[in-house]
Amino acid sequence: MEIPINVLVFYLVALVVVGSACIVAFSRNIVHSAFSLLGTFGGVAALYVFLGADFVAAVQVLIYVGGILVLILFAVMLTHRISDIQITNRTVGRIPGLAAGAVFLGILVYAIAGTDWAKAKEVAFEPTTAVIGNLFLGDYLLPFQIAAVVLLVALIGAITLSRKEIKE
Amino acid sequence: MAEYVALLADVGLKHYLVVSGILFALGIYIVLTRRNAISILLGVELILNSAGLNYVAFSHFSTGQVDGQIYTVFIIMLAASEAAIGLAIVLAIYQLFATIDVEATETLKD
Numbered sequence: 001m002e003i004p005i006n007v008l009v010f011y012l013v014a015l016v017v018v019g020s021a022c023i024v025a026f027s028r029n030i031v032h033s034a035f036s037l038l039g040t041f042g043g044v045a046a047l048y049v050f051l052g053a054d055f056v057a058a059v060q061v062l063i064y065v066g067g068i069l070v071l072i073l074f075a076v077m078l079t080h081r082i083s084d085i086q087i088t089n090r091t092v093g094r095i096p097g098l099a100a101g102a103v104f105l106g107i108l109v110y111a112i113a114g115t116d117w118a119k120a121k122e123v124a125f126e127p128t129t130a131v132i133g134n135l136f137l138g139d140y141l142l143p144f145q146i147a148a149v150v151l152l153v154a155l156i157g158a159i160t161l162s163r164k165e166i167k168e
Numbered sequence: 169m170a171e172y173v174a175l176l177a178d179v180g181l182k183h184y185l186v187v188s189g190i191l192f193a194l195g196i197y198i199v200l201t202r203r204n205a206i207s208i209l210l211g212v213e214l215i216l217n218s219a220g221l222n223y224v225a226f227s228h229f230s231t232g233q234v235d236g237q238i239y240t241v242f243i244i245m246l247a248a249s250e251a252a253i254g255l256a257i258v259l260a261i262y263q264l265f266a267t268i269d270v271e272a273t274e275t276l277k278d
Contacts, residue, residue, distance in 0.1 A: 003177060010179045014187050024210055025194040033210055040191070044217050047184065048240075051228040056220075056237045056244075063244050068213065068251045075206055075255040079262040097201035105193035112185045120232035131234050132241070140238055147245050154249030161256040 010050060017043035034069070034076050041065050055129045184225035191218035205258045205268040209251065216247045 020039030027033045041064040048057035136144045191214050198211025220240040227236025262268050 007177050007179055010183070014183070017187060018190050021191055021194045021214055024214065025198050030204060030207055033207060037210060037213065040214065040217065044191075044221055047187070047221060048224055051184070051224045053224045053228070053234075053237045053240070056224060056240050059241055059244055060220075063248050064213075064217075068248060071251055071255055072206065072210065072213075075258055078259060079206065079268050094201055097197050100200055101193040101197035104196055105189055108189040108192070109186060112182050112189065117181050118230045120228075120230055128234050128237060132238060135234065135238055143242065147242060151245065151249055154252050158252045158256040161253070161260050 006050075013043050013046045013050070017047065030076055034072050037069060037072070038065060041069060052125045052128070054127060055132050181225055181229035184221060184229075188218040188221040188225070191215075191221070203269050203271055205261065205270050206255075208270065209254050209258070212250065212254075213247060216243055216250075219243055 016039050020036040020043065023036035024033045024040065027036070041060065045057045045060040045065075048054075048060060195211045195214035195218065198214065199208055202208050202211065220243045223236040223240045223243070227233060258268055261273055265273050267273075
């Protein structure tokens with residue numbers, strides 16, 4: 001049986017996503033965890049491309065890989081002495097955590113496999129950026145503005161939290 | 169056997185949902201078991217990514233509209249502000265306690 005190339009590529013990308021997420025979850029070294037988050041974020045961006053979401057994929061690469069990951073790596077390097085890598089990342093209750101995750105995943109897969117999902121008619125792959133821009137300034141104008149306020153508040157809050165306390 | 173191979177080869181909504189479910193379960197595992205505050209933030213990022221993947225998969229396979237992609241952009245925006253605030257809090261905790269073990273920072277209890 002001939003396996004189409006797009007199926008192979010999907011499974012390759014899904015393997016990268018799940019594999020690097022497993023390294024994030026099970027590595028005892030937080031630097032390794034933070035770096036393998038790169039594979040997860042990049043792989044999810046590739047899945048977005050497969051789903052025809054070109055704008056979201058670009059945003060994912062720019063913000064997650066370019067912003068959040070760098071921020072996390074900065075925090076790891078700043079809070080963390082190289083000598084006690086192993087100790088700071090020890091786990092408590094590994095077996096109960098694993099059991100909770102496995103039970104949750106089992107329920108999810110059972111529900112996903114057993115449901116007859118609604119199907120759209122064949123969707124053409126076309127650029128989505130213009131449509132998303134029109135929706136942001138049309139139907140979703142209020143959430144868009146609230147998002148701007150949230151970002152401003154987050155900015156001010158981060159500055160307030162991280163500045164040095166001034167003693168009287 | 170043949171029908172399982174056919175099911176695996178016909179990549180559809182369910183395959184994406186399973187991938188995002190695995191990401192979610194791993195995120196739950198991290199949040200439950202880790203004591204390092206930054207590790208917990210990594211788990212939260214995995215959970216947010218799985219939610220975004222779900223939205224885009226449903227918008228592609230179920231509705232055919234781009235509304236789901238807009239929700240994903242909002243999720244990414246909230247993840248960015250969450251990371252900024254969360255890491256600022258972690259750094260403030262580190263300056264105060266010289267550790268980011270979440271079980272060592274319990275002075276609010278008293």
